[in-house]
Amino acid sequence: MDKIFENPTKIFALTKEGTREFYDNLYDQMIKEGKDVVDYQEIKAMSTGVLCPECNSSHVIKNGLQSGVQNYRCKNCGRQFRVTTGTFMYGVHEKDKMLEYIKCMSAGMSLRECARIVHISLTTSFFWRHRILCALQSFEDNVNFFGVVELEELLMNYSEKGKKKREKKELKKLKKKKPTKVAVLAATDRSGNILFKKLEEKRVQAEHIANFLKSRISENSVICGSNKKAFKTVNAEHIKHKEITNKNKMKGGIYSVSTVHEKITDFVGWIYYKFRGVATKYLTNYIMWFVVRGKYLAEKIKEDTGRLLNLAASDRRAWERYSDLMSQTYLIYNI
Numbered sequence: 001m002d003k004i005f006e007n008p009t010k011i012f013a014l015t016k017e018g019t020r021e022f023y024d025n026l027y028d029q030m031i032k033e034g035k036d037v038v039d040y041q042e043i044k045a046m047s048t049g050v051l052c053p054e055c056n057s058s059h060v061i062k063n064g065l066q067s068g069v070q071n072y073r074c075k076n077c078g079r080q081f082r083v084t085t086g087t088f089m090y091g092v093h094e095k096d097k098m099l100e101y102i103k104c105m106s107a108g109m110s111l112r113e114c115a116r117i118v119h120i121s122l123t124t125s126f127f128w129r130h131r132i133l134c135a136l137q138s139f140e141d142n143v144n145f146f147g148v149v150e151l152e153e154l155l156m157n158y159s160e161k162g163k164k165k166r167e168k169k170e171l172k173k174l175k176k177k178k179p180t181k182v183a184v185l186a187a188t189d190r191s192g193n194i195l196f197k198k199l200e201e202k203r204v205q206a207e208h209i210a211n212f213l214k215s216r217i218s219e220n221s222v223i224c225g226s227n228k229k230a231f232k233t234v235n236a237e238h239i240k241h242k243e244i245t246n247k248n249k250m251k252g253g254i255y256s257v258s259t260v261h262e263k264i265t266d267f268v269g270w271i272y273y274k275f276r277g278v279a280t281k282y283l284t285n286y287i288m289w290f291v292v293r294g295k296y297l298a299e300k301i302k303e304d305t306g307r308l309l310n311l312a313a314s315d316r317r318a319w320e321r322y323s324d325l326m327s328q329t330y331l332i333y334n335i
Contacts, residue, residue: 005035008043024298026306030099037089037098037309038069044313045083053086053316054079088135088318092128094120099309101128106297106304108274127326133285134325135318136292136311143195143291145187146218150260151225153204154184154196154268161279182280184287185212186267188260189221194294196267196287206234214238224255263294281328 004011004022014022030040049058052074063073063080073080084090092098097118104114115125158180183204188194195216199208209230213223215238223242225231232244243255267290271278278286292311297304312318 003033004029005033005039005043008046011043012047023306023310024300024303026309027099027103027302036096037102037313038084038095040309041087041089041313042070042083044310050083051316052077052079053081086316086319088131088312088315088322090319092131098128099305101125102132102309102312103301103305105129105132106308107301130282130285130325131318131322132308132312133282133289134322135313135315136288137284137321138315138317139292139311140195140197140288143193143295144216144218145189145193145213145221147190147221148254149187149189149213149217149221149223150257151209151223151231152186152257152260152264153226153228153230154186154264155181155203156184156268156271156280156283157277158182159277159280161277163279182283183208184283185209186260186264187212188263190259192295194263194291196291198284198287204228204230206230209234210239222255224257226257281325285325 011019011022026040030036050060050072051058052060052072054074055077057074057076059075060072061075063071065071066082069082069084071080071082084092089095089098097120101114101118101120104117109117111125111129112122114120114129115122118125120128181202183199183201185197185199185204185208186194187196197208197212201208206229209225217223217238219238219240221240223234223239224245225234225242227244231242234242245256267287270290271286275286292308296307296311298307
């Protein structure tokens with residue numbers, strides 16, 4: 001492969017198969033050329049055009065270098081910015097270590113293992129993981145469903161894992177207000193599309209299902225939901241036909257919720273076996289990691305490193321999402 005960072009425009013003309021091969025070889029190519037994640041972030045910006053993070057205008061010009069990174073200025077609002085502004089790499093000081101960190105994540109290493117190998121602190125390892133995972137959340141909008149679509153409710157225990165212990169008086173006061181369960185809406189179709197959605201409620205409601213499916217589902221799809229009340233009462237224009245089933249019964253030989261139950265089992269096992277549970281505050285991040293693993297990754301370390309980097313670098317609002325997450329309290333109701 002030619003040096004991609006000398007002539008990145010070649011990447012934009014690749015076929016679908018060529019693009020996949022490019023991502024699979026991206027890690028080795030970056031190591032060979034001595035490039036870091038910020039260098040690749042600039043290629044991603046070039047692929048769609050550099051946009052102002054303030055007003056979203058494409059009328060921008062180059063405005064010199066700062067610490068070796070290209071600066072831009074918006075001719076519409078005057079905002080100066082870099083290609084990393086707003087991305088998961090915004091404000092990262094040890095940018096040369098991020099590629100290796102993504103490789104460690106792709107290998108399924110723990111936070112401590114990632115920190116030890118990349119030579120960063122455990123705290124930095126935690127923050128970097130969630131920077132990357134926040135960037136993956138943008139792919140929720142790319143998930144659509146076709147054909148037979150299965151839906152189910154997943155109730156997970158509310159958790160404040162990692163939170164410093166509270167004083168006894170505070171715990172007693174909050175105990176009455178704290179939720180015990182968090183509702184997650186799980187959906188999958190027979191084509192392998194999957195998406196879980198954490199809700200800010202204790203149970204899934206019919207309106208949650210209707211809003212979730214809006215613009216995600218093809219006109220001729222059949223909805224298979226469990227016999228819980230929310231799935232029986234859901235009604236929306238974009239839902240043409242629905243079947244009420246349960247895990248022990250099939251209708252017409254094909255209408256069931258068995259596939260989504262398998263996905264739920266895999267997800268719950270992954271959360272509690274791999275991570276020994278996660279804080280509810282960060283649950284959406286882990287949900288999207290699970291979705292991306294199943295839809296985009298190949299379970300091969302180097303190939304997945306390139307794919308994961310490309311996915312994370314595609315989101316120009318990751319920093320805003322990450323900043324909002326870190327400013328939240330652990331409790332859903334902000335108490």
